[in-house]
Amino acid sequence: MVSFSSFWKWVVLPQALKWVIAALTGFINLVLAGRCPTGVAPVFFEGRLLALSKKSGDVRPIAIGFSLRRFASKCTNDFGSNRLKSYFHPHQVGVGIPGGCESAIHSAGWFLRVCRLIG
Numbered sequence: 001m002v003s004f005s006s007f008w009k010w011v012v013l014p015q016a017l018k019w020v021i022a023a024l025t026g027f028i029n030l031v032l033a034g035r036c037p038t039g040v041a042p043v044f045f046e047g048r049l050l051a052l053s054k055k056s057g058d059v060r061p062i063a064i065g066f067s068l069r070r071f072a073s074k075c076t077n078d079f080g081s082n083r084l085k086s087y088f089h090p091h092q093v094g095v096g097i098p099g100g101c102e103s104a105i106h107s108a109g110w111f112l113r114v115c116r117l118i119g
Helices: 004-032 067-088 100-118
Strands: 047-053 059-065
Touching: 004 067, 059 067
Parallel strands: none
Antiparallel strands: 047 059
16 A cells, blocks of 8 residues: 555655746746746846945945846856857866866966066
8 A cells, every 4th residue: 555655755746846847947948038928027037136334334235136037047058158168168268167267367376476486
């Protein structure tokens, strides 16, 4: 006999997860195609603005965007950077190269330190 908890765990939950993934994929594809539903667009594209105080007394504005929009942009960036990596490499290290930008910055710093010593 199958218990309710095992039925939920092995039958209902995997099917619900498939539906959620299909719905998310469909919605993100709509947004990326430029057809975001007009009723959702104001909420989807808005951001909350916070003002944080700096030590100097100035204000640092911080914008917090909608999580689903951020997820859509991450999917888009991942999709695009994987395809652009072969086009930009080796002339540009900021796209599709994990840690590439940081390596370039450290290399530039090292180069400047060496130039100062030689200089």
